[in-house]
Amino acid sequence: MKNHYYILIIAGLLSLVNFTCRAGLIENGSFETLVPGKNPTGNSDADGISKWMRYGYENNESSTLFARTGSRSFKAWYTGGIYQDFTGPVVPGDVYKASCYMFTPSGGLKGTFYGLIKLEWRDERGEILYSQTKESERFDGKAPADKWKYIYVQEAAPEAAKKGRITLEFRGEGQGSGIIFFDDADVQEVKPQ
Numbered sequence: 351m352k353n354h355y356y357i358l359i360i361a362g363l364l365s366l367v368n369f370t371c372r373a374g375l376i377e378n379g380s381f382e383t384l385v386p387g388k389n390p391t392g393n394s395d396a397d398g399i400s401k402w403m404r405y406g407y408e409n410n411e412s413s414t415l416f417a418r419t420g421s422r423s424f425k426a427w428y429t430g431g432i433y434q435d436f437t438g439p440v441v442p443g444d445v446y447k448a449s450c451y452m453f454t455p456s457g458g459l460k461g462t463f464y465g466l467i468k469l470e471w472r473d474e475r476g477e478i479l480y481s482q483t484k485e486s487e488r489f490d491g492k493a494p495a496d497k498w499k500y501i502y503v504q505e506a507a508p509e510a511a512k513k514g515r516i517t518l519e520f521r522g523e524g525q526g527s528g529i530i531f532f533d534d535a536d537v538q539e540v541k542p543q
C-alpha cells in the first residue's frame with residue numbers, strides 16, 4: 351500500500367515538472383548564445399545572435415551592459431529589431447502568446463521612440479501575412495527607467511498561417527532618443543482552461 355502512495359507522489363511531481371518546464375516555441379530567448387565566428391554587434395553580422403536575425407542592424411547589437419537573466423540582452427537604439435520563427439508549424443485557431451521584458455536605462459525614452467513586440471504569421475509560401483500582424487502595447491516614454499517591464503501580445507493563428515514569428519522592434523520615427531534592452535523573450539501556445 352505504501353508503494354502505492356510513493357507512485358502517486360512521484361506521478362504528481364512528474365506532472366508538475368512537465369507543466370513548469372513546458373518548452374517554449376523559440377530558442378535563445380535570453381540572448382546568451384552567440385554564433386562562433388560571427389560578430390553580433392552594430393554594423394556587423396545580422397545572424398550573430400544564435401537563432402535570431404537582426405534587421406536595421408547598424409542600430410542594434412548583442413550587449414552585456416544590462417541583462418535580466420544571464421549576462422546578455424539585445425540592445426536597440428534606432429529603427430530595426432530582431433526576429434525568430436517559432437519551432438514547428440502553428441495550428442490555425444490556436445492562441446499564441448509572445449512576450450519579452452524591456453528595459454530603458456536612466457534618462458528613459460524621449461519623443462516618438464518606442465519598442466514593441468510583433469506577432470507575425472507566414473503562409474505556406476513563407477510570405478508574411480502583413481494584415482494579420484498583431485502588435486503589443488508600446489514600451490515608450492511613459493515606461494519608468496531602470497526597471498524591466500513585461501510586454502506581451504497574444505492572438506489566434508489565422509487560417510492561412512503555417513509558421514509564426516516573434517519580432518522585437520525598436521521604432522525611431524521622428525524626433526526622439528533613448529535605448530531599449532530586450533531580454534527573456536518567449537513564445538507559448540496558450541491552452542484553453
Ligand SMILES: [Ca+2]
Binds near residue numbers: 379423
Ligand atoms: Ca539574457
